[in-house]
Amino acid sequence: MQNVILEMRGITKEFPGVKALDNVNLQVKSGEIHALVGENGAGKSTLMKVLSGVYPHGSYDGDILFEGETVAFGGIRDSEEKGIIIIHQELALVPLLSIAENLFLGNENVEGGKINWPHTFARTQELLAKVGLKESPSTKVGSLGVGKQQLIEIAKALAKKVKLLILDEPTAALQENDSAKLLDLLLEFKAQGISSILITHKLNEISRVADAITVIRDGASVSNLDCHAQKISEADIIRDMVGRDMANRYPSRDVAIGQQLMSVANWNVWHPIQTERQVIEDIQFDVCAGEVVGIAGLMGSGRTELAMSIFGKSYGKNIQGEVKMRGVPVDVSNVPKAIKSGLAYVTEDRKELGLVLDESIKMNTTMAALDRVAERGVINKSEEQHVAEGYRKALRIRTPSVQQTVGNLSGGNQQKVVLSKWLYSQPDVLILDEPTRGIDVGAKFEIYSIINELAKDGKGVLMISSEMPELLGMCDRIYVMNEGRFEGVLNKDEASQEKIMSMIVKG
Structure with missing residues (x-):
């Protein structure tokens, strides 16, 4: 032995x-x-x-x-x-x-x-x-x-x-x-x-x-x-x-795609330090109501840089291009303006950029839209408690209290708190960057179910993921990105891992 x-x-x-x-x-x-x-x-x-x-x-x-x-x-x-x-x-x-x-x-x-x-x-x-x-x-x-x-x-x-x-x-x-x-x-x-x-x-x-x-x-x-x-x-x-069978890892959804919510045209971004290097080149895409749109690509292809540059120009220099919401040009020159325009961004790094780990679930849930729980500049604590408790129940965050410090939660529950924060800002389009990174298969299913509920409610979802099966299982359309450019787009019924990789390699 x-x-x-x-x-x-x-x-x-x-x-x-x-x-x-x-x-x-x-x-x-x-x-x-x-x-x-x-x-x-x-x-x-x-x-x-x-x-x-x-x-x-x-x-x-x-x-x-x-x-x-x-x-x-x-x-x-x-x-x-x-x-x-x-x-x-x-x-x-x-x-x-x-x-x-x-x-x-x-x-x-x-x-x-x-x-x-x-x-x-x-x-x-x-x-x-x-x-x-x-x-x-x-x-x-x-x-x-x-x-x-x-x-x-x-x-x-x-x-x-x-x-x-x-x-x-x-x-x-x-x-x-x-x-x-x-x-x-x-x-x-x-x-x-x-x-x-x-x-x-x-x-x-x-x-x-x-x-x-x-x-x-x-x-x-x-x-x-x-x-x-x-x-x-x-x-x-x-x-x-x-403790139970999961016959299907991706929950089913009745797709009902509506009007165009967001469109991005002629989007170009240069590196914030190496300002002569272009990172994003002439990107164009759109997201409709009730639609989950994916972005596939290898690490370093520019997916996160694209998302951050659109969300309040959080990344890049000399950013050029136009963002429209419901056909009307909007100002996304900083994060508050992007939020006001109807955008939300769930970062790939929840610990560093998505949450304040030594603060409570309650505080983290409302911090992207504090004006909604404030009266004359003073936070209404009972309303903040009520809001956080509502999201705790709706998203099934496993915690005895919304007073719990976020840093003490598991990765899956931390991700649900990040989602709560941005859902409370009432966005029209939610950008999800690696939404299930580092969480288990059971918690993933719950996150997928939340995404489907958002689409069912008429929201638009832009989903970035390094896991191709996840994109294939969740998305209605998938844009394929390589070296800062889109190489093409695939509808759900024609998309496959082989086709995605082929587009990346040929690009």
Whole structure:
């Protein structure tokens, strides 16, 4: 029998008024890729924080055995010394430092009280080669894309002589090509005897690389599956995750497309710093009432830049073009004017740009339209409470109170708060940028249902997504974007992943 490198027995973790983990068991074998799945808020990240020492021994009940030895980590440095390295969903890199400085930050090569830079750079080159990067060790991390930054995080783990690598949603912000490279890297590590715990909501990734699966639901481990002993379908995993069958991941909708709500013509945008570089070139599109319009494209194609430039010119310089709402030209030169014109924008980065994490659900819900809960410049607290409570019920935000701090919610519930904020501004057209990034399949279904309700109510939806199946499952039309230009548009009945990729490649 294959050696067991990690065993967690009866792990129970409580916070005031909440049992986050209830007698969870997890076993990982040496050289195994073990998938850990569950809905947002199920307890996956909490379990990994227990394992890595973020929640120290004594703050939870149960036992952790690593390489056959009972361990009691007092902090994350203790777990790293044993070879357990965790890579969080939010990358822990310093953008203004070089790759070499980031790889050995807190783990410097010191001789005689000084950093040995020649050795540091040589070691950095070795580590970068292992993860397939050819960048110079002196390259500033902030100049690299998200995919390469994720690989640098893995190189950083290798620098600490990793035995068990924990990856929390490592591909959430990556395109399919970058995701495939990262999964290939995990398979290479497996061949070298390195074990991995992979937390992901992308079930196709699990099918590709996982040797075993542990499903957590509501803080308890509900199933442990051996991928080599039995054929495990995505439907089986979903049923264990959400406690019910989901025959169709995309809710059905009776399409009733009405008049044109929004049109954009001759839209051109230049880079905000490199002002000679054009980022968006001669874009034209429209969105009608009751319609969900998608924008497909690879990372860096200009999708987010387009959305932000339209929404109050939040991105870019020397922006040219015209936006019309219901056939009438409107002023979108700043965010308040864009909102007044009937636009709303749900950013792809809800934590940094969409929410005030240390404030309440109530405050976040109303902050885009404070004038609607204010009288003579003073916020009516009871009305604000009433509004937030209404959206909590309508969008099924899982929280005991709208006084709850948003930062304490799961990713799916945070996304619902962002949607609440913009729905309260009563837009005609809602721009959704990666609306389901980093949330589980059950929460995705709920977000999709909300989108369909908006369309049913006569709103227009512009949906940007890196997941082609999502666009194909939700959109009535899909514009294909490449290098700042639209290469064409496909209706729902003619769209396919192959056609979209073909248009991108030929562009």
